[in-house]
Amino acid sequence: MNYKIVFFDIDGTLVNEQKEIPESARQAVLELKDKGIETVIATGRAPYFISNIAGQLGIDSFVCLNGAYVVYKGQPVVEYTIPKEHLEPLVERAGKHDHYLVYQGKEAYFSNAKQHPALLQSVSSLKVELPGYDPDFWRHSNVYQAFLHCTAEEEHLYTGDISHLRFVRWHKHAMDVMPVGGSKARGIQDLLRHLNVSPEEVVAFGDGLNDREMLTLAGLGIAMGNGHEQLKACADHITTDVDNDGIVNGLKYAGLL
Numbered sequence: 001m002n003y004k005i006v007f008f009d010i011d012g013t014l015v016n017e018q019k020e021i022p023e024s025a026r027q028a029v030l031e032l033k034d035k036g037i038e039t040v041i042a043t044g045r046a047p048y049f050i051s052n053i054a055g056q057l058g059i060d061s062f063v064c065l066n067g068a069y070v071v072y073k074g075q076p077v078v079e080y081t082i083p084k085e086h087l088e089p090l091v092e093r094a095g096k097h098d099h100y101l102v103y104q105g106k107e108a109y110f111s112n113a114k115q116h117p118a119l120l121q122s123v124s125s126l127k128v129e130l131p132g133y134d135p136d137f138w139r140h141s142n143v144y145q146a147f148l149h150c151t152a153e154e155e156h157l158y159t160g161d162i163s164h165l166r167f168v169r170w171h172k173h174a175m176d177v178m179p180v181g182g183s184k185a186r187g188i189q190d191l192l193r194h195l196n197v198s199p200e201e202v203v204a205f206g207d208g209l210n211d212r213e214m215l216t217l218a219g220l221g222i223a224m225g226n227g228h229e230q231l232k233a234c235a236d237h238i239t240t241d242v243d244n245d246g247i248v249n250g251l252k253y254a255g256l257l
Contacts, residue, residue: 004038
């Protein structure tokens with residue numbers, strides 16, 4: 001297959017637990033670009049959390065916020081926000097159970113709690129600045145995605161009857177919250193239509209539960225060796241760990257290196 005575009009997740013895929021890009025991965029991405037193959041970041045992160053990584057790799061196209069904000073060569077392609085009427089029952093339920101929320105806008109993000117141990121653990125794992133404090137952000141600004149901080153044992157409090165929202169766990173203390181139908185795959189499909197590229201011409205790398213739809217959509221879906229077992233089950237190929245030349249080995253398998 002003549003693959004035309006490669007999508008890379010960030011955490012656990014392009015970067016390791018120390019949030020560093022292995023040199024082999026950096027060189028591999030640069031080699032792809034030299035060959036004229038489109039390279040795109042596909043992440044649950046917001047745009048303001050990827051600038052350093054994208055800059056190191058010379059990438060200016062990305063599917064952010066789990067498909068809610070798509071940019072190609074620095075120009076927005078599509079964006080999706082969560083309707084306020086869909087956020088309201090989540091805010092009420094989280095307040096009832098003393099679970100805090102983080103609201104992600106396009107340019108900044110804010111929490112409805114000033115200090116919380118779970119907030120420090122989850123957000124600090126990304127090695128980014130802590131959110132500002134604005135409990136009413138969702139009322140007056142567009143929200144593209146939210147973090148709900150609760151344990152896996154508490155998920156049922158939300159996933160059973162809040163029907164307009166989708167919940168995907170990314171940390172033991174936190175879940176991504178997005179509209180039903182929201183995923184990296186949706187944003188990727190929007191970009192592929194923009195570029196007139198078919199899914200069969202796509203390679204995608206990921207490691208987490210929010211990568212399942214992306215790997216299923218792609219002509220070749222590659223799970224990292226350090227990835228979630230549920231993701232590996234739906235991948236076309238499993239490469240080595242991020243710190244063991246996983247990107248290089250996956251691209252070699254795809255015939256791109």
